[in-house]
Amino acid sequence: MGHFAEALLNPEQQAPQGVGREGRPAPRRFAVYRNNVVVGLLEAMKQAYPSLAAIMGEANFSKVARHFISAHPPQSAMMQTYGRPFAEFLESYKPLAKSPFLADIARAERAWLAAYHAVDWPVLAPEELASADNPSELSFQPHPAACLLRSNYPLFDLFNARETWPCPGIDLDEAQAVLITRPELDCMITRLDGADTAFLAALFDRQTLETAITSAMEADDGFEPAGAINLAFATGAFCSLEHPLSQTSNPPA
Amino acid sequence: MSKKKVASAAMIAGAISAAVAMGAAVQPAHAAKIKCYGVSEAGKNDCAAGPGTTCAGTSKVDYQGNAWTYVEADSCEDIVIKVDGQDDRMGSSEPLERDLPS
Amino acid sequence: MTATILSANLPPSAFSAEPLPPRAGVGLKAQHVDDILAANDGKGADIGFFEVHAENYMGAGGKPHDQLRRIRERYPLSVHGVGMSIGGAQPIDPEHLARFKAVVEHYQPGMVSEHLAWSTHDDVFYNDLLPLPYTDETLQMVVEHVDEVQNAIGRQILIENPSTYVTFAESAWNEFEFMKEVAKRAGCGLLFDVNNVYISATNHDYSPEAYIDAYPLEYVQEIHLAGHASDRDDDGNPLLIDAHDRPVSSDVWTLYRRTLARTGPLPSLIEWDNDVPEWPVLEAEAATAGQILGSNRVRPETAQQLA
Numbered sequence: 001m002g003h004f005a006e007a008l009l010n011p012e013q014q015a016p017q018g019v020g021r022e023g024r025p026a027p028r029r030f031a032v033y034r035n036n037v038v039v040g041l042l043e044a045m046k047q048a049y050p051s052l053a054a055i056m057g058e059a060n061f062s063k064v065a066r067h068f069i070s071a072h073p074p075q076s077a078m079m080q081t082y083g084r085p086f087a088e089f090l091e092s093y094k095p096l097a098k099s100p101f102l103a104d105i106a107r108a109e110r111a112w113l114a115a116y117h118a119v120d121w122p123v124l125a126p127e128e129l130a131s132a133d134n135p136s137e138l139s140f141q142p143h144p145a146a147c148l149l150r151s152n153y154p155l156f157d158l159f160n161a162r163e164t165w166p167c168p169g170i171d172l173d174e175a176q177a178v179l180i181t182r183p184e185l186d187c188m189i190t191r192l193d194g195a196d197t198a199f200l201a202a203l204f205d206r207q208t209l210e211t212a213i214t215s216a217m218e219a220d221d222g223f224e225p226a227g228a229i230n231l232a233f234a235t236g237a238f239c240s241l242e243h244p245l246s247q248t249s250n251p252p253a
Numbered sequence: 254m255s256k257k258k259v260a261s262a263a264m265i266a267g268a269i270s271a272a273v274a275m276g277a278a279v280q281p282a283h284a285a286k287i288k289c290y291g292v293s294e295a296g297k298n299d300c301a302a303g304p305g306t307t308c309a310g311t312s313k314v315d316y317q318g319n320a321w322t323y324v325e326a327d328s329c330e331d332i333v334i335k336v337d338g339q340d341d342r343m344g345s346s347e348p349l350e351r352d353l354p355s
Numbered sequence: 356m357t358a359t360i361l362s363a364n365l366p367p368s369a370f371s372a373e374p375l376p377p378r379a380g381v382g383l384k385a386q387h388v389d390d391i392l393a394a395n396d397g398k399g400a401d402i403g404f405f406e407v408h409a410e411n412y413m414g415a416g417g418k419p420h421d422q423l424r425r426i427r428e429r430y431p432l433s434v435h436g437v438g439m440s441i442g443g444a445q446p447i448d449p450e451h452l453a454r455f456k457a458v459v460e461h462y463q464p465g466m467v468s469e470h471l472a473w474s475t476h477d478d479v480f481y482n483d484l485l486p487l488p489y490t491d492e493t494l495q496m497v498v499e500h501v502d503e504v505q506n507a508i509g510r511q512i513l514i515e516n517p518s519t520y521v522t523f524a525e526s527a528w529n530e531f532e533f534m535k536e537v538a539k540r541a542g543c544g545l546l547f548d549v550n551n552v553y554i555s556a557t558n559h560d561y562s563p564e565a566y567i568d569a570y571p572l573e574y575v576q577e578i579h580l581a582g583h584a585s586d587r588d589d590d591g592n593p594l595l596i597d598a599h600d601r602p603v604s605s606d607v608w609t610l611y612r613r614t615l616a617r618t619g620p621l622p623s624l625i626e627w628d629n630d631v632p633e634w635p636v637l638e639a640e641a642a643t644a645g646q647i648l649g650s651n652r653v654r655p656e657t658a659q660q661l662a
Contacts, residue, residue: 036311045304095331209265
């Protein structure tokens with residue numbers, strides 16, 4: 001089966017000896033398998049990366065995806081994980097060197113898919129924080145579906161190309177950060193401003209609430225902690241409160 | 254007066270109470286102030302599950318796929334993706350492989 | 356920073372195994388779940404059972420599991436694997452087998468099945484059901500793999516006959532004899548795909564009726580029905596593609612009747628995996644299968660005299 005397998009992804013290699021019709025070679029017949037594999041994997045890539053496919057256009061996307069498939073054929077029967085290293089592949093893909101924003105779109109689309117299939121953990125309830133002692137010293141455990149992505153490009157607008165393309169122009173000079181979460185069953189993507197990005201990034205980095213608010217205030221004088229905390233709850237970015245190590249070593253009273 | 258802003262415990266407690274009072278949706282007021290808060294409608298569709306498996310072959314023929322060889326990516330010509338809505342084919346030295354929406 | 360989606364850790368099952376009824380079922384698609392459950396004023400569409408691909412429910416959580424739990428609460432379920440590589444030359448992937456087991460244990464399906472095919476070689480998964488030569492050596496390998504899967508999940512599985520586009524000069528067995536030997540030696544059942552019979556018979560120029568008449572139907576516990584596409588091979592001979600992208604052909608319905616005449620009514624699945632239509636189209640296909648099942652409720656021994 002080794003020859004059969006090798007020939008599937010390499011059209012220059014003929015079908016193995018003795019495989020065909022009535023003992024004779026039948027290239028068109030073998031090509032059905034080759035076609036099934038290539039079309040199936042291309043479809044999988046299009047379904048995983050619909051925003052990229054929209055922005056790049058069918059022909060460009062297929063060309064690049066074919067190169068990816070030959071370099072990274074699947075290693076698992078779980079197709080929902082297929083194509084994970086596509087962002088890194090795009091970064092090193094020379095013909096796309098002038099479109100460096102594509103890799104960030106791939107990262108967001110992959111995070112979206114991971115969120116879609118992530119484990120069903122409840123999100124942190126606001127009441128839990130409200131009833132906690134000394135909340136400013138607490139840190140937060142990120143929800144398994146949550147992912148914060150900072151981009152030098154308008155990642156929110158680019159990601160939404162899956163819904164809005166063709167759209168009247170995206171300003172590539174704008175940097176945008178996005179938060180991808182799944183509060184219940186539906187994924188959501190939220191565009192963050194600079195202060196909220198600083199706030200959430202600090203929390204994702206397991207800093208305390210106080211440190212996170214301080215970093216956000218440093219990033220932007222106009223930072224509104226109430227709105228940012230609400231945003232963390234409403235998006236389901238976190239699943240539980242954590243007591244930093246210093247808290248656990250308190251001497252008994 | 255300290256030059257460095259520090260969040261006080263009282264301010265944090267107040268912010269938490271205010272956040273809880275706002276309820277479970279991303280606040281429109283907050284969104285309006287920030288101006289660009291947006292929650293995508295994407296993902297409302299069940300087909301957003303990404304790729305699934307199949308036990309079927311395909312009748313869709315990928316002719317390029319069938320003729321496709323291990324071309325080194327380096328030898329491919331540049332692909333330039335435009336997203337700014339500007340048709341700059343005039344005067345552009347780059348091959349433009351995709352027609353833009355007008 | 357993205358969360359992992361690989362998990363075999365589904366919560367304990369709330370379901371108890373429920374056998375598939377000898378009625379028409381449909382392959383479940385995510386986009387149909389709401390229509391199915393809302394049909395008949397919320398009582399749900401009148402379908403005998405649903406079948407899913409095990410691999411699509413190997414993620415940790417989210418909407419796929421929510422949908423399948425809601426379907427499973429109302430309908431008997433069949434779990435159909437497409438990635439075990441039962442016909443492969445290498446050992447079964449223990450991680451994949453563990454995930455498969457978790458899906459089966461969680462959903463407690465009435466039937467579990469896999470394919471006489473391979474899809475993994477070395478560490479590459481080719482995402483297609485690939486053919487194997489029928490030799491003593493491959494027979495032994497398939498039997499061992501089926502045995503391993505059945506031992507791991509603690510229950511019998513069915514093995515499906517393939518649709519093929521090529522044959523192997525080294526094959527020493529007829530396909531129907533090979534299938535019978537697999538069932539006998541491994542103690543598994545068989546899943547009889549009537550469309551696959553028609554495709555392979557056309558592609559390799561033999562009589563599908565003779566194949567059905569010679570098939571070990573006594574091992575068959577479920578039937579698959581699907582549509583196929585037509586092409587031509589290098590010499591201009593007809594080459595049918597197992598595309599699952601259109602209604603079941605009239606020739607396949609005729610072969611289905613011939614099969615049921617020998618077996619009596621069996622759980623019969625409509626598969627539609629590419630260019631998937633709106634739910635009512637699938638429901639109508641299932642109704643056609645249901646009518647044929649209804650008119651075939653004759654005793655198998657009577658039917659055998661007719662065959």
